[in-house]
Amino acid sequence: MRILALIVMIFAICSCKGNPDSGYNEKMAYLFQSCTEKLDESYGKLLDGEYDVDKSESSYEMKLNEARALSSYIKGIKCEAAQLRPTKxxxxxxxxxxxxxxxxxxxYGALLIKYIDEQKKGARKSLLREITDEKARIVALADECFAHQMAFLHQAGIKVDKEIRK
Structure with missing residues (x-):
């Protein structure tokens, strides 16, 4: 969550007109934020037990489709991000x-679908540990994104408020 707040602040501070690096940063930071919010929302639901549905329940298909929709949404955002042309x-x-x-x-998305589809409590518990480990890897990747973003902003000569660095 700390990373998300920092990215948002950088997004707000760096939305300078006329600079292609600023425009790129603004768009990519927005896409990154969208992914992070969806991931955090989904992970919160997982921890709250919202995905612990039995196949016989009417909500099973709905939860499975929700997990698939998350992956589909992120794929769409990724496609949009991949079409951006960054400067060197x-x-x-x-x-x-x-x-x-x-x-x-x-x-995360693949494991979440597997988790919802799994019906044995012991196997779900094991999958929950895998998902938690995966979430930690994703958080580490988010930290790397932020470090790359800070280096990019520095190289591009885009000033960042000192408060953000803390």
Whole structure:
């Protein structure tokens, strides 16, 4: 959540007109934020037990479709991000952010679908541990994205408020 707040602040501070790096940063930060919010929302539901549905329940298909929709949404955001053309200065940030989005779909999203589909409590518990580990990997990727973004902003000569760095 700390990373999200920092990205949002950087997004607000760096929305300078006329600078292609600023425009790129604004758009990519927005896409990153959208992915992070959806992931956090889904993970919160998982921890609250909202995905612990039995196949015989009417909500089973709805929850399975919700998990699939998360992956589909992130894929769409990733496609939009991949179409952005970063300057040389922004390449590291771009690559890191695309990797972050890929990991959400291929790692977290796939495990969440597997979790909902699994009906044995012991297997679900094991999957929950895997998902928690995967979420930690994704958070580490988010930290890498932020580090790349800060380096990119520095190289592009975009001033960042000192309060953000804390």
């Amino acid at each position: 200065t922004a390449e590291g940030f771009h690559v890191a952010t695309i990797a972050y989005m890929t990991q959400i779909v291929d790692g």
